[in-house]
Amino acid sequence: MFRRKKLLLALTLILGLAIGAAGGYLVQAKLKPKPKASTQKVVKVTKSSSPAASNKPNATTTPADPEKIRRVMTFLSANIGPRPEGKAGEKQAASYLLTELEKLGYKVGMEEFVLPSGSSSQNLVTADPGQSSKYTFFVCAHIDSKSGSPGANDNASGVAVAMAVAQALAGMEPRPRRSVAFLFFAAEEQWVKGSEYYLQHQPPALASVRAFINLDGVGRGRRLEALAAKNYPKLWKYFAVANRELVHAAVSPSYFHNRARPRLDAARFMWAGVPTVSFSAYGAPELPYPVYHTSHDRPEILTPQIMVYLGQLIFSAVIQLADSE
Numbered sequence: 001m002f003r004r005k006k007l008l009l010a011l012t013l014i015l016g017l018a019i020g021a022a023g024g025y026l027v028q029a030k031l032k033p034k035p036k037a038s039t040q041k042v043v044k045v046t047k048s049s050s051p052a053a054s055n056k057p058n059a060t061t062t063p064a065d066p067e068k069i070r071r072v073m074t075f076l077s078a079n080i081g082p083r084p085e086g087k088a089g090e091k092q093a094a095s096y097l098l099t100e101l102e103k104l105g106y107k108v109g110m111e112e113f114v115l116p117s118g119s120s121s122q123n124l125v126t127a128d129p130g131q132s133s134k135y136t137f138f139v140c141a142h143i144d145s146k147s148g149s150p151g152a153n154d155n156a157s158g159v160a161v162a163m164a165v166a167q168a169l170a171g172m173e174p175r176p177r178r179s180v181a182f183l184f185f186a187a188e189e190q191w192v193k194g195s196e197y198y199l200q201h202q203p204p205a206l207a208s209v210r211a212f213i214n215l216d217g218v219g220r221g222r223r224l225e226a227l228a229a230k231n232y233p234k235l236w237k238y239f240a241v242a243n244r245e246l247v248h249a250a251v252s253p254s255y256f257h258n259r260a261r262p263r264l265d266a267a268r269f270m271w272a273g274v275p276t277v278s279f280s281a282y283g284a285p286e287l288p289y290p291v292y293h294t295s296h297d298r299p300e301i302l303t304p305q306i307m308v309y310l311g312q313l314i315f316s317a318v319i320q321l322a323d324s325e
């Protein structure tokens with residue numbers, strides 16, 4: 001109950017911040033100069049560690065810091081740009097996220113794998129900074145984008161929200177009882193190869209994974225769809241309660257029918273028997289040009305508030321899940 005009160009205070013604060021952030025958002029996204037393409041060194045480490053307590057977020061950290069979301073989303077889609085599988089942009093994005101996660105105190109594993117084209121991609125997997133436990137909850141977003149698309153919505157938005165949740169969790173005292181891990185998959189747009197590799201080659205003890213929460217295309221819209229929520233009502237209840245009591249976002253839980261052909265990392269985890277929910281955003285006003293998988297998927301077309309709502313929702317539900325299961 002005490003934690004709920006603290007959360008409520010934090011959420012009230014963040015709504016104020018979010019409105020301010022949304023105002024300056026478009027201007028900043030447009031003004032930011034695009035840096036010259038840089039040659040990015042591929043990080044080969046498979047495990048690295050940094051002291052968990054060395055870089056604790058300060059007291060202004062909120063359940064879904066709008067500034068953190070804006071910064072990560074803009075860096076991936078405007079500074080790096082397109083991040084197709086196996087190419088420099090995807091590697092640069094993975095390297096950037098690895099550094100950011102380590103700054104927050106996470107231990108991060110980077111697993112490289114070879115694509116059918118012969119080039120390589122890389123997934124990132126964190127270990128909980130505070131503790132390990134026999135149950136784990138996964139929060140996941142794919143790093144890559146379609147060739148030629150800056151992928152601001154698909155899927156810099158999902159990565160940015162997951163990073164904001166990672167930041168808020170890293171700063172929590174006391175820690176939730178169970179582990180929360182963050183997965184950033186590569187090559188999702190290429191037959192969902194990143195999660196396939198993860199499940200085939202470094203299988204976690206899947207029986208210990210209690211939920212897989214996926215974020216894909218969460219940056220543009222007025223409503224959230226929660227795909228597979230109706231497949232897993234026990235899992236969804238935590239989100240429904242958090243939304244009703246704290247966040248008040250427009251969310252539509254739906255049933256995931258299309259399981260025969262994996263088009264989402266979430267489908268692979270459903271096949272593996274892990275309770276899953278996959279978030280996306282929808283309901284933004286129509287634009288006069290197509291956005292999905294095109295060069296128009298840029299920061300300017302996003303609606304930042306929906307990402308803040310989703311970050312709050314995931315943070316609130318996950319800490320309840322990780323404390324109670």
Ligand SMILES: [Zn+2]
Pocket residue numbers: 142154155188216217
């Ligand atoms: Zn996607």
